[in-house]
Amino acid sequence: xxxxxxxxxxxxxxxxxxxxxxxxxxxSVVTARILGPEGRGxxxxxxxxxxxxxxxxxxxxxxxxxxxxxxxxxxxxxxxxVNSAAxxxxxxxxxxxxxxxxxKEIELHQQLMLIVFFSAVAAIQSFFMNLSQMQSSLNxxxxxxxxxxxxxxxxxxxIYLFFEQVNFKYILYAQFFVAIILMLMAAQWAxxxxxxxxxxxxxxxxxxxxxxxxxFNQHGTVMVGTALTNFDKIYLLKVGTMxxxxxxxxxxxxxxxxxxxxxALNTALYSKFAGKDEKELSHNVGIAFRMTFLPMILIALxxxxxxxxxxPLVYGEKFSPMVVTFIILLFECVVSGAGWTLAQRFNAAxxxxxxxxxxxxxxxxxxxxxxxxxxxxxxxxxxxxxxxxAILRLLITLAIYPxxxxxPIPRLVPYREDMKKLITRLRSQ
Numbered sequence: 001x002x003x004x005x006x007x008x009x010x011x012x013x014x015x016x017x018x019x020x021x022x023x024x025x026x027x028s029v030v031t032a033r034i035l036g037p038e039g040r041g042x043x044x045x046x047x048x049x050x051x052x053x054x055x056x057x058x059x060x061x062x063x064x065x066x067x068x069x070x071x072x073x074x075x076x077x078x079x080x081x082v083n084s085a086a087x088x089x090x091x092x093x094x095x096x097x098x099x100x101x102x103x104k105e106i107e108l109h110q111q112l113m114l115i116v117f118f119s120a121v122a123a124i125q126s127f128f129m130n131l132s133q134m135q136s137s138l139n140x141x142x143x144x145x146x147x148x149x150x151x152x153x154x155x156x157x158x159i160y161l162f163f164e165q166v167n168f169k170y171i172l173y174a175q176f177f178v179a180i181i182l183m184l185m186a187a188q189w190a191x192x193x194x195x196x197x198x199x200x201x202x203x204x205x206x207x208x209x210x211x212x213x214x215x216f217n218q219h220g221t222v223m224v225g226t227a228l229t230n231f232d233k234i235y236l237l238k239v240g241t242m243x244x245x246x247x248x249x250x251x252x253x254x255x256x257x258x259x260x261x262x263x264a265l266n267t268a269l270y271s272k273f274a275g276k277d278e279k280e281l282s283h284n285v286g287i288a289f290r291m292t293f294l295p296m297i298l299i300a301l302x303x304x305x306x307x308x309x310x311x312p313l314v315y316g317e318k319f320s321p322m323v324v325t326f327i328i329l330l331f332e333c334v335v336s337g338a339g340w341t342l343a344q345r346f347n348a349a350x351x352x353x354x355x356x357x358x359x360x361x362x363x364x365x366x367x368x369x370x371x372x373x374x375x376x377x378x379x380x381x382x383x384x385x386x387x388x389x390a391i392l393r394l395l396i397t398l399a400i401y402p403x404x405x406x407x408p409i410p411r412l413v414p415y416r417e418d419m420k421k422l423i424t425r426l427r428s429q
Contacts, residue, residue: 016142017260023149025257027156032250032315034166041246042107043168045237046115047175048230048249049099049108054123055226057092059084060219062130064211069134069194075211077195081131085124085187092123105242111169118176121183128186131194138268140189144182151178220356229336231366232382240378248379250315251322255329258300262292262337269344285345286410289338293412296334303330321379328383332390339394342410346400354404358396362389 032040061084068075096119100112108115132140155174159166233252236245265288269281303310304327312320339358346354365388373381401407 016146017264020145020149021257021260023153025254027149027153028250028253029314030156030160031171032246032319034160035168035171035246037243037246037318038241039168039246040250041242041244042105043171044233044245044249045105045108045242046111046118046168046172048233048237049096049115050119050122052226052230052234053092053095053099053119054088054126055222056095057088057119057123058126058130058219058222059088059091060215060217060222061088062127063218064215065131065194066134067214068211073205075205075208080211081190081194085127088127089120089124093117093120095119102238107168111172114169114172114176118172118179121176121179125179125183125186128183128190131190132186133267134194140193141267144186147185148178148182151181217356220359227363229386231370232386235370236378236382239375244379247319247322248325248382250319251326251379251383252329254311255326255333258296258303258330259333259337262296262334262341265292266337266340266344269341282345282405282407285342289341290411290414292341293334293338294414296337297331300330300334303327325379325383328380328387332383332387335387335394336390339390339397342394342397342401345405354400355397358393358400361396362392365389365392
């Protein structure tokens with residue numbers, strides 16, 4: 001499968017990501033200006049709980065389905081999907097309820113039931129949305145991603161226009177309603193599209209043990225990755241003020257603007273190659289990595305240079321303290337995205353355990369350093385720790401190629417032929 005097919009899928013994904021990022025950015029600015037640092041911190045805290053619980057509850061079940069269907073295996077498709085969705089929803093709600101024993105913020109406790117139900121709906125929605133990655137064009141995934149931010153933005157504007165004083169819970173209710181709409185859409189799409197028989201008349205059967213083994217290995221990777229991506233926010237939510245958490249969450253979300261290209265390519269690579277030809281997979285992962293890593297570092301440098309003017313201009317002077325944190329997180333986003341591009345070589349080839357190993361090793365500096373971080377300027381130190389973990393993950397991933405896969409270390413700099421093909425492809429589009 002030629003890279004041009006990955007380019008085509010990732011181009012659509014990238015254009016969607018640009019639209020999603022632009023609308024999400026505008027929504028973030030509006031929300032920050034309406035709620036201020038403390039109100040933005042409360043909203044971010046509630047959304048962090050729903051995101052974490054839905055991610056933890058996923059258990060890799062959707063990706064196991066995608067991999068084994070891609071490999072042409074047979075199993076009880078509908079039974080697997082229905083039972084997985086029910087399990088994920090109940091577990092997410094239970095985890096959300098339990099999370100309140102570790103948080104003492106009164107205003108969040110007042111929204112306990114909303115956050116519990118929101119977590120369940122978000123988890124089921126995410127499960128069906130992940131299943132839709134079976135569609136090689138990724139059209140439905142892109143539709144859901146766009147609708148999520150677009151509908152949230154419409155409701156945000158409506159709330160701003162119809163209420164004199166906007167509380168974070170109004171925005172939370174609106175996002176819960178949008179999540180229900182998207183969950184129903186995704187479930188309907190899955191019912192209509194993912195249960196078609198495999199092409200092979202006598203496909204090999206995948207046992208439940210085999211399905212769960214892949215799911216748990218993949219989920220272990222996701223869990224450690226989630227911990228590495230969110231340890232900073234969890235720690236700050238525990239030890240910092242809501243204003244500090246508001247500053248940091250805005251800095252983090254804004255820094256993710258730079259990851260659009262890598263995110264699009266990574267999703268397209270997994271969708272195209274899960275369970276298929278490893279040689280073609282390795283070739284295309286190598287191209288994606290060398291075509292994005294250094295150019296994205298350059299973009300991060302430019303973003304860092306303009307951020308002292310950009311942040312106060314967009315969010316207001318009261319958000320100026322987040323500038324240094326934002327700069328560090330820009331580079332963390334690029335390095336982390338590059339490492340995840342290379343990790344698709346293992347995930348799509350059915351070897352998520354290799355990614356799990358690199359994730360676990362990169363946890364070591366986090367565990368060692370977190371307890372001794374100074375409380376003053378805690379956001380800066382947390383972002384530096386995230387960058388350190390991202391660099392370590394990338395280095396470990398590069399080392400796995402020659403030591404475990406017996407393949408050359410992926411090239412950092414694009415070949416001249418790569419650039420020519422890219423320019424030709426862009427002109428043809």
